[in-house]
Amino acid sequence: xxxxxxxxxxxxxxxxxxxxxxxxxxxxxxxxxxxxxxxxxxxxxxxxxxxxxxxxxxxxxxxxxxxxxxxxxxxxxxxxxxxxxxxxxxxxxxxxxxxxxxxxxxxxxxxxxxxxxxxxxxxxxxxxxxxxxxxxxxxxxxxxxxxxxxxxxxxxxxxxxxxxxxxxxxxxxxxxxxxxxxxxxxxxxxxxxxxxxxxxx
Amino acid sequence: xxxxxxxxxxxxxxxxxxxxxxxxxxxxxxxxxxxxxxxxxxxxxxxxxxxxxxxxxxxxxxxxxxxxxxxxxxxxxxxxxxxxxxxxxxxxxxxxxxxxxxxxxxxxxxxxxxxxxxxxxxxxxxxxxxxxxxxxxxxxxxxxxxxxxxxxxxxxxxxxxxxxxxxxxxxxxxxxxxxxxxxxxxxxxxxxxxxxxxxxxxxxxxxxxxxxxxxxxxxxxxxxxxxxxxxxxxxxxxxxxxxxxxxxxxxxxxxxxxxxxxxxxxxxxxxxxxxxxxxxxxxxxxxxxxxxxxx
Numbered sequence: 001x002x003x004x005x006x007x008x009x010x011x012x013x014x015x016x017x018x019x020x021x022x023x024x025x026x027x028x029x030x031x032x033x034x035x036x037x038x039x040x041x042x043x044x045x046x047x048x049x050x051x052x053x054x055x056x057x058x059x060x061x062x063x064x065x066x067x068x069x070x071x072x073x074x075x076x077x078x079x080x081x082x083x084x085x086x087x088x089x090x091x092x093x094x095x096x097x098x099x100x101x102x103x104x105x106x107x108x109x110x111x112x113x114x115x116x117x118x119x120x121x122x123x124x125x126x127x128x129x130x131x132x133x134x135x136x137x138x139x140x141x142x143x144x145x146x147x148x149x150x151x152x153x154x155x156x157x158x159x160x161x162x163x164x165x166x167x168x169x170x171x172x173x174x175x176x177x178x179x180x181x182x183x184x185x186x187x188x189x190x191x192x193x194x195x196x197x198x199x200x201x
Numbered sequence: 202x203x204x205x206x207x208x209x210x211x212x213x214x215x216x217x218x219x220x221x222x223x224x225x226x227x228x229x230x231x232x233x234x235x236x237x238x239x240x241x242x243x244x245x246x247x248x249x250x251x252x253x254x255x256x257x258x259x260x261x262x263x264x265x266x267x268x269x270x271x272x273x274x275x276x277x278x279x280x281x282x283x284x285x286x287x288x289x290x291x292x293x294x295x296x297x298x299x300x301x302x303x304x305x306x307x308x309x310x311x312x313x314x315x316x317x318x319x320x321x322x323x324x325x326x327x328x329x330x331x332x333x334x335x336x337x338x339x340x341x342x343x344x345x346x347x348x349x350x351x352x353x354x355x356x357x358x359x360x361x362x363x364x365x366x367x368x369x370x371x372x373x374x375x376x377x378x379x380x381x382x383x384x385x386x387x388x389x390x391x392x393x394x395x396x397x398x399x400x401x402x403x404x405x406x407x408x409x410x411x412x413x414x415x416x417x418x419x420x421x422x423x424x425x426x427x428x429x430x431x432x433x434x435x436x437x438x439x440x441x442x443x444x445x446x447x448x449x450x451x452x453x454x455x456x457x458x459x460x461x462x463x464x465x466x467x468x469x470x471x472x473x474x475x476x477x478x479x480x481x482x483x484x485x486x487x488x489x490x491x492x493x494x495x496x
Binding site for chain 1: 204206212213214267268269270271272273274275276278279282316324327328331332334335338339341343344346347348354355356357358360431433435436438439465466467468469471472474476477479480481483484485487488491492
């Protein structure tokens with residue numbers, strides 16, 4: 001599974017009274033469910049905002065291609081999990097780990113090169129599915145090119161590289177403070193539920 | 202403190218995917234819609250004019266990999282196209298004699314191997330399975346109380362959104378075809394600055410996805426509500442719903458009454474009202490401080 005599992009412990013972010021309240025609970029599964037739902041929605045909404053941010057589609061826009069819907073899919077693949085001991089949000093999506101550390105992408109098993117798209121038609125495609133591509137040496141790196149309809153000229157489709165390192169980008173997830181606020185909102189939702197249980201608003 | 206680790210799985214969604222029955226068919230979309238009940242369509246893995254069970258199983262594999270975060274859409278599409286090659290598919294001849302797949306223009310939506318077609322099948326199924334799991338997770342008593350409503354929002358970016366067309370000088374609306382128009386047409390109300398919010402059990406959700414209302418709908422009560430739609434849902438917290446006037450403070454979360462589980466009742470009995478009020482007040486103060494800190 002690729003992606004991230006995120007758990008939040010707010011014991012150092014709440015008052016002594018709230019801390020005593022949490023410690024005094026007989027069973028914390030529902031409390032953790034309230035926290036996990038809050039955190040899941042925080043992350044899900046954040047990914048939706050990334051998906052709708054034109055600055056996040058720079059490569060596709062530059063090439064004139066259609067964005068791949070990367071962050072919308074990340075939002076879809078975000079789920080929550082609660083147990084007696086933990087509130088966890090899981091993001092099953094490749095590339096989200098980059099929020100925590102640099103990510104170096106290397107070719108898959110049996111492959112030597114990564115393909116970097118150079119034109120719109122090449123974007124969000126696997127090069128081996130494009131008929132008629134062949135390798136030529138480029139000035140800085142080898143290129144995958146295709147003959148144009150005139151039979152003489154060529155169009156470069158992909159640059160070939162051995163690896164790509166993407167630097168850590170913490171802005172791919174909400175800030176730590178937002179996680180803490182939502183965790184506290186989850187505790188508050190739980191307190192509201194206790195009042196609801198007694199019929200008191 | 203926030204801790205990060207490797208994810209395990211997306212259990213509700215993967216279970217839903219595994220339970221789907223592969224139903225090969227030579228029918229087109231319209232015939233499927235007319236003859237298969239909506240519930241059967243929801244529980245089936247199928248695609249119009251897709252007569253090979255092997256192909257549907259190939260889709261299932263790729264959907265599982267996508268939902269596990271183990272692949273991306275370009276690789277998943279290429280694997281499905283490889284499978285179509287190995288099954289001898291050709292847009293002009295289909296799978297061969299007697300398979301009931303009519304000739305299609307290469308690269309078109311009817312070409313089972315086109316990028317457009319494979320992407321549509323992968324994305325539609327992935328969104329439906331993920332949103333079904335999201336909806337199910339939101340039906341617990343606690344979740345219906347804390348998040349009583351959904352909001353209809355754009356989840357996937359589109360260069361030309363539904364209901365818009367591109368003219369010189371930019372995008373212009375096609376009145377009646379965009380999502381706010383559909384929302385109003387099925388009785389949805391707008392809150393704040395045009396936000397489309399309704400209770401989780403509101404009839405607007407199945408109406409939005411009903412072919413009785415919209416020709417391109419998918420007869421579903423979870424997104425995507427229509428073919429190639431970039432709209433989805435998000436949960437709205439209770440206090441925000443009350444502040445916007447979507448629900449009243451004393452409204453039941455849904456028509457289905459809340460059942461307090463045993464753990465909740467035990468904990469409710471443990472603390473007196475004054476203590477709980479003080480806890481709530483402490484939380485309100487620190488939440489407010491946290492929000493200010495974010496500015």
